[in-house]
Amino acid sequence: MAKTNPGRFFEDYSIGQVLHHAVPRTVTVGERALYHALYPARHALYSSDDFARSCGLPQSPIDDLAAFHVVFGKTVPDISLNAVANLGYAEGRWLKPVYPGDTLRSESEVIGLKQNSNGKTGVVWVRTRGLNQRDEVVIEYVRWVMVRKSNLDAPAPETVVPELKKALAPGDLVVPQGLNFSDYDFVQSGENHRWDDYKTGEMIDHVDGVTVEEAEHMLATRLWQNTAKVHFDLTFRPDGRLIYGGHVISMARALSFNGLANAQMIVGLNGGAHANPCFAGDTVKAWSEVLDKADTGVPGVGALRLRLVATKGGEPFALKTDEGRYRPEVLLDLDYWALMPK
Amino acid sequence: MAKTNPGRFFEDYSIGQVLHHAVPRTVTVGERALYHALYPARHALYSSDDFARSCGLPQSPIDDLAAFHVVFGKTVPDISLNAVANLGYAEGRWLKPVYPGDTLRSESEVIGLKQNSNGKTGVVWVRTRGLNQRDEVVIEYVRWVMVRKSNLDAPAPETVVPELKKALAPGDLVVPQGLNFSDYDFVQSGENHRWDDYKTGEMIDHVDGVTVEEAEHMLATRLWQNTAKVHFDLTFRPDGRLIYGGHVISMARALSFNGLANAQMIVGLNGGAHANPCFAGDTVKAWSEVLDKADTGVPGVGALRLRLVATKGGEPFALKTDEGRYRPEVLLDLDYWALMPK
Amino acid sequence: MAKTNPGRFFEDYSIGQVLHHAVPRTVTVGERALYHALYPARHALYSSDDFARSCGLPQSPIDDLAAFHVVFGKTVPDISLNAVANLGYAEGRWLKPVYPGDTLRSESEVIGLKQNSNGKTGVVWVRTRGLNQRDEVVIEYVRWVMVRKSNLDAPAPETVVPELKKALAPGDLVVPQGLNFSDYDFVQSGENHRWDDYKTGEMIDHVDGVTVEEAEHMLATRLWQNTAKVHFDLTFRPDGRLIYGGHVISMARALSFNGLANAQMIVGLNGGAHANPCFAGDTVKAWSEVLDKADTGVPGVGALRLRLVATKGGEPFALKTDEGRYRPEVLLDLDYWALMPK
Structure with a gap:
């Protein structure tokens, strides 16, 4: 057998x-440290236990x-x-x-x-x-x-x-128990744009880029105990190991700090497409579009529905060709809900 | 001076x-997280504190x-x-x-x-x-x-x-105090093969492979504070930094999860040869041979003596040439005892 | 906006x-583990909680x-x-x-x-x-x-x-409260040279070298949440991502263990120049010069003022050209104070 x-x-x-x-x-905190080493992650709620406590959580998740x-x-x-x-x-x-x-x-x-x-x-x-x-x-x-x-x-x-559902309704979103943005520190969080400052339809170019290396995406993918051969074995994929789609998601989300520093917590995933494969050597950049805004029912906590697009080149905000297909440089088209102080 | x-x-x-x-x-848990990032390690006893407790240990070692x-x-x-x-x-x-x-x-x-x-x-x-x-x-x-x-x-x-000793006798092996496989969860561990299902002489191809990168083996080797120059300094080894033999051992052991997921704890090392050097770019694969089976004296805990072979190509189960030398693609020939639920 | x-x-x-x-x-200990993975760091006070306690600190900083x-x-x-x-x-x-x-x-x-x-x-x-x-x-x-x-x-x-100040005076240096080298274990620390064994003007070649990889310096730089584009985006720096100067500082300091294993704590930074840029593929080596020695006022704790030079080749101890400029292979010229047992 x-x-x-x-x-x-x-x-x-x-x-x-x-x-x-x-x-x-x-x-553990070991995984947390590695997350900060692997991605340019700077959302304060996930970086500082004290900041998390000031938002009503027991420590940084x-x-x-x-x-x-x-x-x-x-x-x-x-x-x-x-x-x-x-x-x-x-x-x-x-x-x-x-x-x-x-x-x-x-x-x-x-x-x-x-x-x-x-x-x-x-x-x-x-x-x-x-x-x-x-x-x-x-x-x-x-x-x-x-x-x-x-x-x-x-x-x-x-x-x-x-x-x-094409998208989760605001009522489907679960705000973590105790979350409270009334003492939110916009200096420590890195930006002073709050929920009220974002408009549906607004586009944000996150500006920064990261050229991805083989060792990095393999460290990340193994850390999640995802051991699918396509990500690790060059003899199985002689043209290049396929980078785990989740690596691109995390990279793009981390890059989105620059413009969305207060979109602290992800609470909903409406949909997502890995539009094209990503390989080592690609430079990942990101842009976002505000798709919707909603109340959460929790005072001071707003929800923003965001499209997060990762690309490996090309112009920001270009998504599809005239035929309606993803442009070849688009890696990811993600649709999610995040919580932000009002 | x-x-x-x-x-x-x-x-x-x-x-x-x-x-x-x-x-x-x-x-610390920092080293544990890095171990999971560096190797495709999935043995449940070392991944989950709860699983370790269900096996009678205070937490995951x-x-x-x-x-x-x-x-x-x-x-x-x-x-x-x-x-x-x-x-x-x-x-x-x-x-x-x-x-x-x-x-x-x-x-x-x-x-x-x-x-x-x-x-x-x-x-x-x-x-x-x-x-x-x-x-x-x-x-x-x-x-x-x-x-x-x-x-x-x-x-x-x-x-x-x-x-x-050519090999440790079963009586030489030390089963950790309190280890108890009576509540062992074969769904959580990832395979339902127990000690009784393995036969002496059985060969297992672990199927998966990992193409090794320079940054990875250096991170690993430094983590163990092994600072031997040959692993780090390309001016000292212009043809390629020699990968620490222990990196190959850990990689092969982690790959062996696929087929030996319940060989949870290593308790004995009978011998081992680093048959050929490993360099960045090599794709490490692994196969195992069941060399022996033994009782441990602890109810429910069996010992399996395993040969673990790491290769960088070639056919599984090929080990030596007609002249009795290791084949050039063989990296490691390790002989160890592991504990498995009966 | x-x-x-x-x-x-x-x-x-x-x-x-x-x-x-x-x-x-x-x-956390996650950052500590990553520091040991990224640099050949072996100073005992930062490696072992027990060693740190034997030096009067509550745990390893x-x-x-x-x-x-x-x-x-x-x-x-x-x-x-x-x-x-x-x-x-x-x-x-x-x-x-x-x-x-x-x-x-x-x-x-x-x-x-x-x-x-x-x-x-x-x-x-x-x-x-x-x-x-x-x-x-x-x-x-x-x-x-x-x-x-x-x-x-x-x-x-x-x-x-x-x-x-061109350099901090000994009286400017702060010895951590409780620091006590009276039970200092020179076997565990790795060298038996104490403060008294070093002479002003003494030069130490730290011998070892590390060839730096892209993935490593990016992991390190992100870990410190330094997300400056020049370190990450190859499309922005087509000739090579510039390695964060602090990565070179940490690499050189870690290499200096070999000869300065007892220069345990850094307490003062007098000055520093990133003499030339460092890129992936460079092999970083280091040498030190003892610039000064001082009492700290705390019994048994001496201070050593050290020049730490990182290079990417060339002869040890060569720093400047005849015109007084840094030689092209010099990466770093750092001037710091460290604490050492007397």
Whole structure:
């Protein structure tokens, strides 16, 4: 009996199936320090315990995206080992901050299946939940991937395509318990633009860029225990190791500090596309568009819906070609909700 | 008087001499996080405090190999600064888990000496012990190296070649106090193969590979405070910095998760050869052979004796040429004992 | 209204102005572990909590230079975003050790201004202070930079050139409270040379070298939240990303362990010049000169004034050309005070 994990194929999934992903992980100040070494991350709430306490939290949480990457990384051996493409995200919510010392694990429920007409692949939708050591759900999101069939004779499952929200409604967003921006220090946070200063439709060029190195994206991806071969093995990908999409997300989000320093907490992920692959040597830049603004119901805390675009060159604010396709230099088109002091 | 350390030469060693190595080191969750960033390490006992507690330990220990590297690194300025070759390891035992907050130091006793017939070099055997802040021995192992003479006129010492065990007997292995696999969670650990499922002679191809980068092996080697010039200074090694052999050991061990996810704790090192040098750009892969199985005396805890081979290409399971030499693509041939739930 | 920070120009500074720099940072054992991974740092006081306690401190502090880099990094967006050159340092003092868990922030007072005769640039002197969560000043230093004017029509300010000490006097140095070398362990520290063994004028070649990689200096520089574009964006610096000068300082200081293992704590920075830029691929080596020796008033604790020179090749101890300029291979010429057991 072979001892190594071949991964799951399309015919191995069924609606309602719950996959308990392996290898729980205790995250610590070590992961926090590495996050600051890997990304130009400067949001004050994730940098200073004192700043976090001044905002009503017990200490500085692990970066929301770091928590996402840990939860996501666990799903790779069960969901995307034989994936042809990562097709999308939806209905992502951060429900509880993750603190140093917390232990995270992940589970995914299969909520959609659709075999492709070629009979060789199919699309699998899963709702993934990240849980802490108290069995509290800290993150949940839907993701869909195209997966190969191994046995082409396996019958096609009944097609189930889940109905997913185009975007989370403000009422879906969860503001962390105790969060309070009434003593918010706009000098320490780095910018004095508050929620009221942003307008729907506003575009922000984040100006800075980082040329990515092989060692960096591999350190990051391993840190999340995402060990998919495509990111590490140059003999498997002779034209260049594919950089984990989450590395681009974190890089772009960190770059967005310059113009969005007060978009402190990520609470919702409406959708996202990895428009083109990223390789070592690419210089990642970022721009944002304010898509929407909303009240959260918590006094002083506003929500901003943002498009975050990462590019490897080209002009800021250029997204698609005349044919409606992503321009070749666009790496990421992410749609998320963040909390900001009003 | 020169202030810098020239290292010891062959004539500087004598039987029974005890070398107290410098620079004690407190290891923390920072080192743990870096270990996860540097290697695709996923063994659950070293990833999750909760999983470790479910196995009877107070928290997740520092990876056994990380502890070994810290102990080993301290010996370099006294043992291998003028070494021509690292010849072997034997009788390595992990006696106590190392936890975040522990402070490690090392000492070595000279137990063997043999001048080579050329009169220019000799072999030095040392038994090294790693101790924690409570003066408990946490690791011990024998290592022998070929060292240059500085004064060729120095008389040859009496030849003493220690008798070393080819392999530790099961009774030599120390199971950490309290270790208990009765509540072991095979879903969380990542595989459901237990001790009973492995057969002596079984071969496992660990499938995955990692192409190594300069920055990574230097970060790792420095982390263990091993500052041997050959690993860092390209002007000293213009054809390529030699990668610390321990980096290959850790990489191969981490890759072996895929097929040996339940070989949780390393408790014995029977021997090991760095068959060929490893350089940046090499893609490290690994395979294992089950050499032996043994009871530990602790209910539910079995021991597996494993050969772990790291390669930089070639076919899995190919080890030596017809002439009995290591094939040129073989990097490491390690023989160790690990603990696994029965 | 543009949301991104354009940085300050020469005309934006005025004498007496106090800039409160953004983004406080909690430093932890994670930062400590990364410091050991990034630099060949082996000073025992910063490596072992037990060694630190044997010297009268509550635990091992964060490396003095790491603390400096954190304080310095915060000043970049306000001081050197539009700087043409970093001209010098003076009167740097470490006033309190920084421990894991401390939260650092920075503020700078403008103490000098001098417009250059070209009318396009000017020199700005600031005294920067790093404070911890108890509002205690842990580090202070003067730095001056040449900054561009944005509005060339802005009137030149009155010239104020601060009087700065060429070197701190021994009485200016602050020995950390409780520091006590009476139980100092010269075996654990790695060398048996004490303060009494060093002579003014003595030169020490630190022998070892490290060839620097892109990923390493970017990890380090980001860790200090110094996000100046020149260090990260290859499209902005097509001939090579400029390595943060502080990376060279830390590398050279770590290399100086070999010959100065007992120069444990840095307490004063008299001056420093980044003589030539450093790029990835350069092999950094270091040598030191003992410039002065002094009593500290604390029994058993001596102070050594050291010149620390980093080079990228060339002969040790060669510093300037016949014309009095730094030789092209010299990267750094630093003048500092360190504490050593007598």
